Amino acid sequence: MRRGIGVGAIRKERLTQERYRGKGNEIQENQFEQMTKQMEVFKTNLEEFATKYKNEIRKNPEFRKQFQEMCSSIGVDPLSSGKGFWSVLGIGDFYYELAVQIVEVCLATTAKNGGLISLDELRTKLIKARGQSKTHQDISKDDLIRAAKKLRIFGSGFNVIPMGRDRYMVQSVPGELSMDHSTILQLAEKNSAHVSNSQACKELNWEEERGKKALEHMVNQGLAWIDSQHPQEIQYYFPSLYTACINSNA
Amino acid sequence: MPEVDMDWPWQYNFPPFYTLQQHPETRAKQVDAWKSLILNYCEQTKTYTIDVRETENPLFNNTTINRKLDGGVITSILSELQRTGNACPIDKNKHRWEIYWHTIEEWAAIIYDFVNERGLQNTVVTLYELTQSEDNKELMFYGMHREVLIKVLRELENQRKCELILDDDVEGAKFF
Numbered sequence: 565m566r567r568g569i570g571v572g573a574i575r576k577e578r579l580t581q582e583r584y585r586g587k588g589n590e591i592q593e594n595q596f597e598q599m600t601k602q603m604e605v606f607k608t609n610l611e612e613f614a615t616k617y618k619n620e621i622r623k624n625p626e627f628r629k630q631f632q633e634m635c636s637s638i639g640v641d642p643l644s645s646g647k648g649f650w651s652v653l654g655i656g657d658f659y660y661e662l663a664v665q666i667v668e669v670c671l672a673t674t675a676k677n678g679g680l681i682s683l684d685e686l687r688t689k690l691i692k693a694r695g696q697s698k699t700h701q702d703i704s705k706d707d708l709i710r711a712a713k714k715l716r717i718f719g720s721g722f723n724v725i726p727m728g729r730d731r732y733m734v735q736s737v738p739g740e741l742s743m744d745h746s747t748i749l750q751l752a753e754k755n756s757a758h759v760s761n762s763q764a765c766k767e768l769n770w771e772e773e774r775g776k777k778a779l780e781h782m783v784n785q786g787l788a789w790i791d792s793q794h795p796q797e798i799q800y801y802f803p804s805l806y807t808a809c810i811n812s813n814a
Numbered sequence: 815m816p817e818v819d820m821d822w823p824w825q826y827n828f829p830p831f832y833t834l835q836q837h838p839e840t841r842a843k844q845v846d847a848w849k850s851l852i853l854n855y856c857e858q859t860k861t862y863t864i865d866v867r868e869t870e871n872p873l874f875n876n877t878t879i880n881r882k883l884d885g886g887v888i889t890s891i892l893s894e895l896q897r898t899g900n901a902c903p904i905d906k907n908k909h910r911w912e913i914y915w916h917t918i919e920e921w922a923a924i925i926y927d928f929v930n931e932r933g934l935q936n937t938v939v940t941l942y943e944l945t946q947s948e949d950n951k952e953l954m955f956y957g958m959h960r961e962v963l964i965k966v967l968r969e970l971e972n973q974r975k976c977e978l979i980l981d982d983d984v985e986g987a988k989f990f
Contacts, residue, residue: 675843758829786839789830793881801830808824 610634622658625704632710662703662711665690670736676812677804678786679737680749683708683724685810686734705732727753733804739785744778749802757805760797820858823851832881848883848891853900857915862959863904864892864911904961912962916954921962922969924954926976929989938979940986 620627669689673681683705691703712734715722723735725746733749735741751767752759765775779800782788791799803809825831825847835841855861855873866888869875874883892911895901899917904910916924925944929935944950945958955963967987970976976989 678840783837783840786837789828789835789840789844790833791830791881792833793829799829801828803828806824806828808827812824 623702625702625707629704629706632706659707659711659714662690662707663714665693666708666712666715666734667736669693670734674736676809678788680733680735680787680802680804682804682810683732683734685804705730708734725749737785741785742778744774745782748775748778748782749805752800752802753805757803757807758791758799758801760794760799762797820855823847823854826851826876827879829879829881832876832883834884834887845891845894849895849900852891852895852913853915856913860957862912862962864888864913866892866909866911912959914962918962918965918969921955921958921966922973922975925966926970926989928953928955929976935989938984938986938988940984943986 614621614631617627617631621631622628666686669686670679670681673685673689687703687705687708690708694703709724709732712722712724721736721738723741725733725735725741727733727746727750731753733746747768748759748764751764755763759779761772761775761779764770764779765772768775779788782802783790783800787804788800788802791801825844831844831847835844852864852873856864864871864873866885869882869885874888876882889908892901892903892908892913895913896903899919900914902912902914904912914921929939941960941963945955945963950956958966964978964980967976967978970987970989971978974990976987978987979985
């Protein structure tokens with residue numbers, strides 16, 4: 565018999581395994597330590613960078629977006645840190661301020677659009693409202709989406725609805741909108757703010773009942789208006805997508 | 815767009831504006847928009863009376879988008895305006911309505927201010943002088959319908975600010 569089956573052989577094997585394990589742990593710890601160090605260095609650099617380019621971050625929306633992306637890739641959220649280093653930058657404040665202004669614009673336009681507004685209209689109105697302030701800052705759509713997403717902590721009252729092709733709508737009244745509803749909004753957007761059930765069903769390959777349910781839900785949410793004087797069939801209109809409504813100040 | 819000199823609100827060309835909305839909140843917005851449109855239209859065009867049966871009225875009939883507001887809906891909106899003192903039916907069937915973009919009380923104050931400004935107290939001013947005289951063309955109440963004017967003067971009479979004279983030979987008011 566060549567294989568050691570005696571007590572000595574077993575002991576020897578166990579010893580070897582233990583040594584392997586010990587070495588493995590050592591290596592792991594080393595790596596972890598190194599990574600931690602790297603992260604520390606990176607974080608310090610990021611903080612230095614942020615301090616150095618504070619004004620640039622505040623003023624340049626493109627720069628701000630890239631900075632945000634960089635932060636989120638290492639798990640730092642300048643928006644959620646009201647205390648400590650990041651508060652010095654005032655980046656969180658910038659977004660909180662935006663969030664408050666978003667709420668203000670949404671409230672002011674709810675009367676006409678039922679609580680649904682395109683991000684473009686929101687941006688135009690918000691910039692106009694900020695106009696008076698001395699320190700002018702460019703506000704990008706990305707800034708608005710970030711700020712609006714923060715408003716989700718208030719429950720389902722605030723929602724950012726993707727409409728495809730870098731288009732978004734912000735919903736400021738409670739009430740869930742499903743994929744079906746945003747699909748209908750996208751259709752209406754392409755069709756001068758209105759759509760009929762048969763048109764929706766034809767375009768989207770839906771059963772009549774599905775379209776009817778989705779459209780009626782939006783009427784019941786106060787987002788769509790019914791036009792029953794169309795020669796063919798009932799049309800559902802969305803003031804939030806209707807150009808003349810968007811451009812009016814009333 | 816009908817040939818009326820008027821700043822139409824965005825809703826005027828919005829087709830569902832002419833269908834009474836079923837959703838309560840949407841309907842409330844719609845009715846409010848109609849109420850202010852009616853008052854603005856009447857003020858800008860100096861329209862003192864509306865006949866609900868008159869289907870060609872550009873206010874309720876938008877030929878550009880081929881939409882019109884149903885007579886029954888018009889009547890219910892005018893009834894809402896009546897509650898705030900901005901309209902009043904002048905026949906039993908509620909077909910014809912007087913529209914007051916200023917309420918009778920507001921008109922009374924406006925006319926009384928004018929009388930004081932011009933120092934016309936204690937003299938008799940004819941109805942014609944008040945609302946038809948070329949000199950008063952710039953005034954808010956220039957061209958006011960006789961029936962509306964009489965209601966306004968009756969209001970002032972109740973406030974003991976004038977005495978209405980409606981004789982065959984003189985129609986006017988003496989202001990105090």
